[in-house]
Amino acid sequence: MLFVGDDWAEDHHDVEVMDAAGRRLARARLPEGVEGAARLHAMIGAQLGDADRVDVDDAGQVKIGIETDRGPWVQALIAAGYTVYAVNPLQAARYRERLAVSGAKSDAADAHMLADMVRTDSHQLRPVAGDSPEAEAVKVVTRMHKTLIWERTRAGQRLRHALREYFPAALVAFADLDAVDTLTLLAQAPDPASAARLSLTQISAALQQARRRDITAKATAIQAVLRAEYLGQPAVVTAAYAASVRALVALLVTLNEQINTLQGQVEAHFGRHPDAxxxxxxxxxxxxxxxxxxxxxxxxxxxxxxxxxxxxxxxxxxxxxxxxxxxxxxxxxxxxxxxxxxxxxxxxxxxxxxxxxxxxxxxxxxxxxxxxxxxxxxxxxxxxxxxxxxxxxxxxxxxxxxxxxxxxxxx
Incomplete structure (x- = not known):
C-alpha cells in the first residue's frame, strides 16, 4: 500500500508518498493541471515498479488524502482508480496538533501529515462519494440558485438600511423591497421629492406589472404615504443616498432575473434524475x-x-x-x-x-x-x-x- 498526502493550492500541489511503515518515499511540488497529474502518476508508478503507467489493480493500493472533494484534480485522481479521502480541514488541524504542539506549519509538512493521516486513520475517514454526473449537475445549479437567493437577501437588507436613513416613507409604502413593483418605483423615484411627484398612473402601472390585486386602492394608499411629511436629510446627502439606492435596485433586478433563470435550470436537471x-x-x-x-x-x-x-x-x-x-x-x-x-x-x-x-x-x-x-x-x-x-x-x-x-x- 502507498499513502499520499496532497496539500493543494490554487496553482500547485505539495505531495508526499509514504509506505505502510511511515517512511517517506517521495516528495514534490506539482503544478495544477495535466502536467502535474502526469507527474503524480509517474511518482506513484515509480514506487509501484512501473514508471510508465499505473494500472487499475495497482491504483487500488493507493490512498490519497486531500482537503477538498471537488475540482478537476480530484476527479482525475478518482478516474485513475485511487481511493481519495476528502479530509475535513478541522480534522486535519486537530491531527496536526497530534504530530507537533509547537504550532509550526508548512505546505510540505501538511502533505506529510495528510499522508500519515490516511495511513493510520483511513478507516475513520470518508472516501469521496461516487456521485453520478447528473447529481453533480444538480448540485452546481442548486447551490448557485441558493447562493443568489442569499445574495438577494443581503442586498435587500442593505437597501432597507439605506432607505431608513433618508427615505422612511418608502419603508412604509413598500412592504416587500425586492418585489417587481417596488424596484420599478424606486428606480423611477429614489428620493422623497421625486417619489412625492409620482402619479396614480405611474404607481398603478408598476402594480399591474407585478400582477397585484386591487390596484386602485393600493396605488392611492402608496401615493398618500409618499406625499406625507417625514423627517429627512440635507439635499446633498439625499442625492448621495439616492445614487446608492439606484445601484442596489439595479443589483436586485439582476438578481431576480438570474434567480428565475436558474430556477428553470434546477427544475430541468432535477427532473431528469432517476431519484426525483x-x-x-x-x-x-x-x-x-x-x-x-x-x-x-x-x-x-x-x-x-x-x-x-x-x-x-x-x-x-x-x-x-x-x-x-x-x-x-x-x-x-x-x-x-x-x-x-x-x-x-x-x-x-x-x-x-x-x-x-x-x-x-x-x-x-x-x-x-x-x-x-x-x-x-x-x-x-x-x-x-x-x-x-x-x-x-x-x-x-x-x-x-x-x-x-x-x-x-x-x-
Whole structure:
C-alpha cells in the first residue's frame, strides 16, 4: 500500500508518498493541471515498479488524502482508480496538533501529515462519494440558485438600511423591497421629492406589472404615504443616498432575473434524475427543495450504510457528551448549512402535508421539546424515511412511514 498526502493550492500541489511503515518515499511540488497529474502518476508508478503507467489493480493500493472533494484534480485522481479521502480541514488541524504542539506549519509538512493521516486513520475517514454526473449537475445549479437567493437577501437588507436613513416613507409604502413593483418605483423615484411627484398612473402601472390585486386602492394608499411629511436629510446627502439606492435596485433586478433563470435550470436537471420521483414523494419536498436535498446528499446509494449515518451527515441527529455523572444531549453545530436549511424547511412544510409528521411533532412538543428542537427531531425522522425509500427504491407511503409512531401516540 502507498499513502499520499496532497496539500493543494490554487496553482500547485505539495505531495508526499509514504509506505505502510511511515517512511517517506517521495516528495514534490506539482503544478495544477495535466502536467502535474502526469507527474503524480509517474511518482506513484515509480514506487509501484512501473514508471510508465499505473494500472487499475495497482491504483487500488493507493490512498490519497486531500482537503477538498471537488475540482478537476480530484476527479482525475478518482478516474485513475485511487481511493481519495476528502479530509475535513478541522480534522486535519486537530491531527496536526497530534504530530507537533509547537504550532509550526508548512505546505510540505501538511502533505506529510495528510499522508500519515490516511495511513493510520483511513478507516475513520470518508472516501469521496461516487456521485453520478447528473447529481453533480444538480448540485452546481442548486447551490448557485441558493447562493443568489442569499445574495438577494443581503442586498435587500442593505437597501432597507439605506432607505431608513433618508427615505422612511418608502419603508412604509413598500412592504416587500425586492418585489417587481417596488424596484420599478424606486428606480423611477429614489428620493422623497421625486417619489412625492409620482402619479396614480405611474404607481398603478408598476402594480399591474407585478400582477397585484386591487390596484386602485393600493396605488392611492402608496401615493398618500409618499406625499406625507417625514423627517429627512440635507439635499446633498439625499442625492448621495439616492445614487446608492439606484445601484442596489439595479443589483436586485439582476438578481431576480438570474434567480428565475436558474430556477428553470434546477427544475430541468432535477427532473431528469432517476431519484426525483422518490424524493418528490416525500412530504414537504417540492422540486426546488427536493433538488437541494438530492444535491447535498448525493446519489451514491452506498455512501450511507445506515439511516443513522445519513442522519449524522445531515446533522439532524443529536450528539451526546458524557463524562462521569454528567451527560448532555445537544444539537450538532458543525453541519452543511445548505442541507440543514433544506431539511428544516421540509420539516416545517410537512406539518400541513402529512398527518403523521404533524402527530410526531405534537408528540415532541407534548414531551416538553421547544419548537426548534421538535422541528429538528421531525427533520431527523424524515431523513430516516427518505433513506429507507432510497434504499428500497419505493415512493413514500404515509401509513408505512408513521404506523409505529401513530400506534403508540399518547391519548
Amino acid at each position: 420521483e422518490i424524493i418528490l414523494s416525500q412530504p414537504g419536498l417540492g422540486v426546488i427543495l427536493g433538488a437541494r436535498v438530492l444535491a447535498e446528499f448525493g446519489d451514491d446509494h452506498d455512501r450511507y450504510a445506515t439511516a443513522k449515518a445519513r442522519k449524522n451527515y445531515a446533522a439532524t441527529s443529536p450528539i451526546t457528551r458524557a463524562s462521569g455523572k454528567k451527560r448532555t444531549v445537544t444539537a450538532r453545530y458543525v453541519h452543511n448549512d445548505r442541507l440543514i436549511d433544506a431539511l428544516m424547511t421540509q420539516a416545517f412544510t410537512s406539518l400541513r402535508a402529512s398527518p403523521g409528521a404533524r402527530g410526531y411533532y405534537d408528540q415532541q412538543r407534548a414531551r416538553g421539546a421547544s419548537y426548534r428542537a421538535a422541528l429538528r427531531q421531525l427533520a431527523n425522522r424524515l431523513v430516516g424515511i427518505l433513506h429507507g425509500c432510497l434504499k428500497t427504491g419505493t415512493v413514500y407511503n404515509e401509513t408505512t412511514a408513521w404506523s409505529h409512531h401513530l400506534n403508540h401516540a399518547p391519548a
